[in-house]
Amino acid sequence: MKPNNLITAGVLGVIVIVLLFFSVTTVPSGHRGVLLQLGEVKSSILDEGFHFKLPFVQTVQPIEVRVQKEESSQTAASKDLQTVTATVAVNFSVDPAGVNKLYQEIGLDYKGRIIDPAIAEALKAVTAQYTAEELISKRPEVSAKVKDMLEEKLTKYFMKLEEINIKEFAFSEEFNNAIEQKQTAEQNALKATRDLERIKIEAEQQITQAQAEAESLRLKKAEVTPELIQLKEIEVQEKALQKWDGKLPSVTGGATPFIDVNGLTGNE
Structure with a gap:
């Protein structure tokens, strides 16, 4: 070649x-x-x-198209105008059937353009419906509402919301102090109520005991009759005779001398 x-x-x-x-x-x-x-x-x-x-x-x-995680810290206002800072972790995935539309309409920076703003919007909209205390006590309900709103938002942009987790609600120091004082007051009020109930029960027990003792005395008095008194006197005399040695006292405590009968009898 x-x-x-x-x-x-x-x-x-x-x-x-x-x-x-x-x-x-x-x-x-x-x-x-x-x-x-x-x-x-x-x-x-x-x-x-x-x-x-x-x-x-x-x-x-x-x-x-695998499950991805996006974590965002957002600041919002509660229904009672308390400043709330929440950290939200979102698990999501891109719809495999919509990747071409996602790329064409949004691009590769869909987290910064869609996910973060959607989290902020949903969180602010939901927290505005609850007071600061309710955000703590009704956290599962708040999380469910944020999830529903965020899911609706992401679906429009060819993404699927897998799960959402509100890690924490942070409030101002003044609000935290107010909550602590309120809890202390509630605990003190509960203790006072319990003490009052205890005192009331003890008083009722004392009244019941006194009533029982009074009833017992009443029954005992009802049992005392003239015949019973006479019987008691006879019993006392019998006991005195049983203890007597047969000798009469030679002198009484009064002005009249007591005659010694035995002495006289002996002289005779």
């Missing part, structure tokens, strides 16, 4: 290799490929894997 033919063959071979190189593309796992033809977005969406394309005419822009 002549040298010129060899050069021509070599050039053709290089051209073929280059054409083949630029005629194939791969879409990574967890992505979809947006097919661009001279800058125009085509309706075809490439699945993950190996694909052919027109060299130098068509290009492929991969877009991730």
